[in-house]
Amino acid sequence: EVISKEAVMDFTQRYIEPTRNIHPSFFELTMMMAFDYFAACKVDVAVIEVGLGGRLDSTNIITPDLSIITNISFDHVQFLGNTLPEIAKEKAGIIKPNIPVLIGEAEGEIRQIFIDKARCENSPIYFAEDIKPIIHSRLEDSGKWIFESNKYPNLTGELGGFCQEKNAATVLAAIELLQQMNYVIPDKAVYQGFRNVTKLTGLQGRWQRINDIPKVICDTGHNIGGIQYIVRQLNSEKYRTLRIVIGMVNDKDINGVLSILPQDAIYYFTQASIPRALPAQEMMQKGLAHGLIGTHFPTVKEAYKKAINDSDPSDLIFVGGSTFIVADLLSFLKQKCLTTKM
Structure with missing residues (x-):
């Protein structure tokens, strides 16, 4: 559910002036608004996505139940570095002491950077490519994916795009890890979430x-x-x-x-x-x-x-x-x- 305009106005009235002297970015201020709103609503679970990257990202003040790094590509190079290993080290900054981390896609030197960081933080590390939660998949003429897995046969994914094959594997691996932490995620919820992700979240622009x-x-x-x-x-x-x-x-x-x-x-x-x-x-x-x-x-x-x-x-x-x-x-x-x- 989208935050109400009244809640946004209430937040800005309370915090715009007190924060003006530190010149927060738009992202920093809206992140602060989100955290304040989630706390007020007493949400059961918050899914937080980083902004620019990991180590110095303003979202990195949280201590999560699970950290997820999807993949590494050239992005925000003036802040994160000019090479993939440099960017990977910055992204690895979300790996917290003793908190498990799941990597969606990584190989070679990039994979080793995550392994080394996780070892330093004593964090269990998992790779979706090793877990292999999807046996095979196919893209239908309708533009929707059909994923076959041992636990979720004939799982329909609403989002189109070839990249969703990797994303779906990461999501299913994350669900498995969260269930091991005693998260209650029924099979029915997984099927509904994959089938109705756009309707449920308003997400747009994915093929x-x-x-x-x-x-x-x-x-x-x-x-x-x-x-x-x-x-x-x-x-x-x-x-x-x-x-x-x-x-x-x-x-x-x-x-x-x-x-x-x-x-x-x-x-x-x-x-x-x-x-x-x-x-x-x-x-x-x-x-x-x-x-x-x-x-x-x-x-x-x-x-x-x-x-x-x-x-x-x-x-x-x-x-x-x-x-x-x-x-x-x-x-x-x-x-x-x-x-x-x-």
């Missing part, structure tokens, strides 16, 4: 299909770790022409992402409505350096409308590169829908 003719997909993947799955999935699609509406924020590995995107697509370079957005024209110049041909647009709305107008019914439009690009798109479509209804 989300927002139009059929032409087919339009949006996804919030914004680093090489996420984009590599998107590229694989785009390659598996059937279409006449692939059109990609893309923009990124300036603290990502932009060249790394552009280097793996398909060169046979038509690009609509754009920028999200936030200060951190890389200007669309600069995005286009970087794209050209990697053989990606297209034009630039000052807003996601203009880029998307042009892509739609250019499209044949059998074309495929992909919108992504940033959570904020997808947010701008969904906001525009929602407003358009409201205007049409009025």
